[in-house]
Structure formats: structure tokens, C-alpha cells
């Protein structure tokens with residue numbers, strides 16, 4: 001089994017991202033008082049098709065159980081938290097934390113907010129709610145530091161998924177590529193037929209980083225990929241260079257307007273059959289389903305090239321910030337989020353599988369069932385683009401280097417930038 005929480009040792013608090021420039025704190029903060037209705041502010045970046053539906057379904061379960069609590073949905077748009085994280089930094093630094101906020105398990109939680117002493121341990125909560133044996137140990141490890149649990153996982157997303165338009169593939173008699181060679185053959189056929197082979201939306205650089213990490217995983221294999229994050233494999237290793245060359249070649253097959261699109265706009269190209277394939281986490285499934293498409297009929301999926309038997313794990317989690325004055329209200333929400341009912345309301349809409357081991361499998365379609373099976377049997381790996389593999393300082397540097405790489409495709413220069421950034425690991 002591959003270690004997910006690969007990075008450790010860096011005890012220093014790492015400011016995740018620059019604070020947002022134009023953030024004005026709200027005049028009033030939610031508070032638990034006797035004469036005012038208690039309120040709960042849930043901070044996330046779930047505003048798009050699928051993800052918003054999932055969040056609203058979860059809030060709905062909470063509202064039914066706690067009509068006395070007013071829920072404020074404080075979502076900030078921008079995939080993978082592009083804008084939300086900056087707003088969060090401003091709020092946390094300004095002593096105005098939301099009641100609870102979305103944060104990825106792994107380095108993003110542990111090396112920033114936990115290391116900075118901003119989160120309350122939840123071990124007592126896990127004991128009281130009898131949750132300790134309800135989550136896979138790998139997930140508990142991702143949300144723990146020094147034996148303390150700091151957040152509650154609501155889901156497991158898979159990062160290394162290749163989505164494709166089923167009708168386009170059927171018309172051209174194509175099969176989902178399983179290797180890089182097959183990928184390029186399929187891509188050439190698509191190109192000859194006037195269809196953009198690969199949709200990319202890297203208006204926010206993380207989308208390209210997401211594609212790159214899937215190529216690293218496929219070319220290196222799970223064990224070597226894992227070593228990148230522990231410092232046991234250097235970024236100027238020949239294999240990393242080869243993977244970067246494969247990635248550069250893939251970029252020859254993307255839509256021309258990739259830098260003007262975000263991840264949803266890229267998924268839309270596949271949904272509409274203008275492009276045939278897209279590499280994205282399975283929140284893209286939430287997007288496709290949210291648009292009324294059906295897996296197996298309208299769209300298909302496969303592990304990204306060469307990554308069969310491997311599963312890049314991304315877990316969205318929510319915790320309890322220290323400086324809030326409504327911790328009991330937040331715990332009521334975390335209890336719903338941790339429950340089978342809450343997870344089974346959220347995840348089928350979100351495209352993810354439940355973090356709990358005892359959720360109702362029948363609530364999930366063929367994709368969800370396959371992902372649950374794969375999670376149990378595959379080699380697991382952490383995601384760089386989604387904050388579990390490495391600290392935010394490193395992720396930001398890679399994203400910055402990526403912006404230049406996508407246009408210049410200078411492999412040597414990119415590798416130099418990765419090596420320099422790795423000083424932060």
C-alpha cells in the first residue's frame with residue numbers, strides 16, 4: 001500500500017496562499033446566543049454543476065435535522081479553491097474564520113492550518129460519534145497530525161480519470177486508451193476526423209498540473225510517484241523528464257482556447273462532443289450528471305493512461321477552526337456530514353464515493369461502485385494539484401511554472417523549476 005500522507009518533517013506553518021486583496025469581513029459573525037437563531041457558515045468552493053447540488057443536498061439533510069440553525073452557504077467560485085483559499089487566508093488571519101471550511105486532507109490541512117495552531121482536535125468528537133472505525137485508516141491518517149484528528153472527510157474523489165464522449169468513441173470505433181501509445185493513436189484518429197482529442201481548461205493552472213500528475217503517475221508507477229513527495233526521487237530523474245516529454249506531447253492535442261477555459265468549460269467540450277477526452281477528477285462526473293448525461297451511454301471513463309490499478313486520492317474534509325464562537329453548532333454539522341445519511345446525500349451528486357466504509361452502495365451508479373472497488377484494491381497515491389502530496393508553497397510554484405510550460409513546452413527549464421521548488425518540500 002502506498003503511503004498517502006507522504007510529506008512530513010516540516011513543522012513550520014506554511015501560509016497556503018496570498019490573502020485575497022479585496023475581501024471585506026462581514027459586519028456580524030455567526031454566534032450561538034440564546035436570543036438569536038444560531039447560524040452556521042459553511043465555506044467551500046462548490047458552486048458548479050454537480051458540486052453545488054451535492055453541497056445543497058447535504059445542507060438539506062442538516063436543515064431537516066436542525067431547523068433551528070440558519071445555514072449560510074459561503075461558497076466562493078473557482079475550481080480547486082483558486083479564489084476560495086485566498087479569501088480563507090484573509091479571514092483566518094483577520095480573526096474571522098468561517099464556522100467550518102473545505103480543506104483537502106493531507107499537507108493542505110496539516111502543514112498549514114494545523115501547523116499554525118488554527119484547528120481544534122476532533123478526537124473527542126470522533127469518540128462521541130463512534131467514528132473511529134467508520135473511515136479507512138488511510139483517510140484518518142490524512143486528517144491527523146501527531147495522533148490528533150483535525151477534520152472529517154466527506155468524500156473520496158479519484159484524480160486519475162480519463163473521461164470520454166461515448167458517442168464520439170462509438171462512431172469512430174475507438175476504445176478507451178490504456179497506455180500512452182494507445183492514447184496517441186486514439187488522439188491521431190480523432191484529429192484526422194476533425195475532433196479535438198483532449199479538452200483542457202487551464203485558465204486556472206491547477207488543471208494542467210492535474211493532467212501532469214496523472215502522466216507522472218502513469219509513467220513512474222505508484223511507488224516511484226510516491227517517492228517524489230518524500231524527497232526519495234529527484235525531479236531531475238530521467239523518468240520525470242520522460243514523463244514531462246509525454247505531457248508536452250499531449251499538449252499538442254488540446255483545444256486552442258485552453259487557457260481561456262476553466263475545468264467545467266473543458267468538460268463541456270466533451271459533453272458536447274466538440275472534444276473527445278478530458279483528464280479530470282471525478283467531480284467531472286458530477287458535472288456530466290448535473291447536465292443530464294449518463295455514464296455508459298453519453299460518456300465513458302477509464303483510468304488515465306498507464307494508471308490502471310492506481311488511484312489518486314483526493315478527500316474533501318471539514319474541521320473546527322479555533323477562533324469561532326459556535327463550536328457546538330459546527331459539531332452538529334460535522335455529525336451530519338460524517339453520517340451515512342449525509343454522505344449518501346452528498347456523494348452521488350458530487351461524483352465522489354463516500355469516505356465512510358459503511359455507506360449504502362446501492363445509492364451509487366456503475367461508476368461509483370467501480371470506484372469503491374478500486375479504492376479498496378488499488379495502489380493509492382496523493383494528489384499534488386489538490387494539496388495532499390505537498391505543501392501549498394510547492395504547489396503554488398509548480399502551478400506558476402506550469403503557466404509558462406504550457407505555452408513554451410521547455411522541458412529542461414520546467415524540470416529546473418521543479419528542482420528549485422522542491423527545496424520547499
Ligand code: GAL
Pocket residue numbers: 045046051078079080081104157283314315316386
Ligand atoms: C477539488 C475538490 C473537488 C472539486 C474540484 C473542482 O480540489 O477536491 O471537490 O471541487 O476541486 O473544484
